[in-house]
Amino acid sequence: MTTLNTAPNLERADDFYAALLSAHDGLEEAEMHALNARLILVLANHIGDQTVLEAAIEAAKIPPPEAQT
Amino acid sequence: MVAVRYKTAFKLYPYEKVADQDVPAPKRHPVVIVGGGPIGMGLALDLGKSGVPCLVLDDHDGVGTGSRAICFAKRTLEICDRLGCGDPMVDKGVVWNVGRVYRDEREVYNFNLLPEEGHKRPAFINLQQPYFEQFLVEEIRRQQAAGAPIEIRGKNCVTAMDQKADHVVLDIDTPDGPYRLEADYLVACDGANSPTRAMMGLDFDGRVFEDNFLIADIKMTADFPTERRFWFDPPFNRGETALLHKQPDDVWRLDFQLGWDIDREAELKPERISDRVAAMIGADIDFELVWTSIYTFRCCTMDDYRHGRVFFAGDAAHQVSPFGARGANGGMQDVDNLGWKLAAVINDGADDALLDSYHDERKLGAMENIKNSSRTADFLTPRNPAHRLFRDAVLDLVEHHAFARPLVNSGRLSQPCTYDASALNSPDALPDGPKQTRPGSPCPDAPLADGHLLDKLGGRFTVLAIGADDPGNFTIANTEIDVLTLSASDDTTGAVATRYLGQNPSAIYLIRPDQHIAARWAKCDADAINQAVARALAGKTK
Numbered sequence: 001m002t003t004l005n006t007a008p009n010l011e012r013a014d015d016f017y018a019a020l021l022s023a024h025d026g027l028e029e030a031e032m033h034a035l036n037a038r039l040i041l042v043l044a045n046h047i048g049d050q051t052v053l054e055a056a057i058e059a060a061k062i063p064p065p066e067a068q069t
Numbered sequence: 070m071v072a073v074r075y076k077t078a079f080k081l082y083p084y085e086k087v088a089d090q091d092v093p094a095p096k097r098h099p100v101v102i103v104g105g106g107p108i109g110m111g112l113a114l115d116l117g118k119s120g121v122p123c124l125v126l127d128d129h130d131g132v133g134t135g136s137r138a139i140c141f142a143k144r145t146l147e148i149c150d151r152l153g154c155g156d157p158m159v160d161k162g163v164v165w166n167v168g169r170v171y172r173d174e175r176e177v178y179n180f181n182l183l184p185e186e187g188h189k190r191p192a193f194i195n196l197q198q199p200y201f202e203q204f205l206v207e208e209i210r211r212q213q214a215a216g217a218p219i220e221i222r223g224k225n226c227v228t229a230m231d232q233k234a235d236h237v238v239l240d241i242d243t244p245d246g247p248y249r250l251e252a253d254y255l256v257a258c259d260g261a262n263s264p265t266r267a268m269m270g271l272d273f274d275g276r277v278f279e280d281n282f283l284i285a286d287i288k289m290t291a292d293f294p295t296e297r298r299f300w301f302d303p304p305f306n307r308g309e310t311a312l313l314h315k316q317p318d319d320v321w322r323l324d325f326q327l328g329w330d331i332d333r334e335a336e337l338k339p340e341r342i343s344d345r346v347a348a349m350i351g352a353d354i355d356f357e358l359v360w361t362s363i364y365t366f367r368c369c370t371m372d373d374y375r376h377g378r379v380f381f382a383g384d385a386a387h388q389v390s391p392f393g394a395r396g397a398n399g400g401m402q403d404v405d406n407l408g409w410k411l412a413a414v415i416n417d418g419a420d421d422a423l424l425d426s427y428h429d430e431r432k433l434g435a436m437e438n439i440k441n442s443s444r445t446a447d448f449l450t451p452r453n454p455a456h457r458l459f460r461d462a463v464l465d466l467v468e469h470h471a472f473a474r475p476l477v478n479s480g481r482l483s484q485p486c487t488y489d490a491s492a493l494n495s496p497d498a499l500p501d502g503p504k505q506t507r508p509g510s511p512c513p514d515a516p517l518a519d520g521h522l523l524d525k526l527g528g529r530f531t532v533l534a535i536g537a538d539d540p541g542n543f544t545i546a547n548t549e550i551d552v553l554t555l556s557a558s559d560d561t562t563g564a565v566a567t568r569y570l571g572q573n574p575s576a577i578y579l580i581r582p583d584q585h586i587a588a589r590w591a592k593c594d595a596d597a598i599n600q601a602v603a604r605a606l607a608g609k610t611k
Contacts, residue, residue, distance in 0.1 A: 040459075041476070045472040
């Protein structure tokens, strides 16, 4: 795989989302940030492909509201 | 008057009055090197061995005190082998290959820098910089005795310079007053605060890192392992980093990260430093402070390393953080690159454009070093909350998951630069040849039946024929070409085949005087070799 898949791809989207939220239950704000940082690194390693990762970093940068059409 | 900028550990080239100081018209020298540090002396040795007359001007008369640079990489040792002084360095130095990274008191990661067998030289030796300089100067003295045209003038301080169309005029101050001389070529090896650069009004831009580090070199007898040990957040330096490294003479390098807002004077008090040391090594071990220093660092480079007849090398041209040992090691690659090119132009009439390739190739090397050393600094000294967040995430993960190990950055240790896309390279013509020996690469070493490969290469262009017919003799563009033929019986371990042949039954390599590969083919073709030598000496984009 060398291109970032931005089409719906989650097998069970609601279950993933619920699992993501529950991982944050009871965490202080700093702990939440730390968890998310670790999660990003774990997922990045799984993806591995530098081109895909750079595209993902770009995709995550949502333009500011005035730039949206 | 020649100002004393630093204390010297020992005199190596005391001031002596010379005839140049009393002549009515300035004497012209082919190459003048400003600065007698490792880079200046290394270059003088390289040029002198090639028969290029060179003069080193140093405003001191010996080697500065303090261990300073202590890690010398395999490539530097290979260059010093070519220059004739690798043995005393390795004999005196402490060989190490293993690094360990700790968080708090737990080891989280270790690495071996030389997993590959069959190299004459180790990944690194630790050696105090004064020794490194001393061994270079001792080899210069041996070469001088054998007739090499090298001259060193101590306490000769360049106070002004003026670049003309075909030479440079230098005003020099000495204990006997000023004199003037001229140089066809000038090489500034006068360090990170290069007075030559300042006199020419040239910029030195880059990033300053807001952090202080304390070096404490101590003498002790301890049976700590001969490894690079690095700590994140150790109990003896909470929230910061620390490093422990062995040097010769029972001296150990301790390096403590201090942070940005410190009371420098208080931190440099011997009692304060001794308390830090005792907390690190244990209160029961006796030690003596040998050298202490607080440093900050920056990653900077000049735009151009060549300005007409003036060249900049080593820290004068580029500066990096100490993490990764890319300062002196990078500078020695400058020497390796510039020496043969100046010799080719001065001795053999090669085109002046060859000298432009010094900037092209070494700027590439310097940018690689700056990139690596800046990334290490970003890891060690997070500049904003996001940097710290991910740094800590990596350190949290590495204790549980192997995948995070490559992200831990306590220094990416010096590697030689491969000059991909250099105008001196010819297109790769060895089908599926090993990547590590593509044109532009430094030759990897390999054991042979009667020694090591690198000991047979360098100083001149070499045609290396492996498993091929003897290509005969070459003299191209006034340049004598050495020929080295190797057969399967020379390749006792198969390393030559792995590193130079891949799946090919034979290969021909054209190797530059600095042991970098200029071209390679599957079979011998005299015309192709001629063209490749011409291209490697032309320095122009084809």
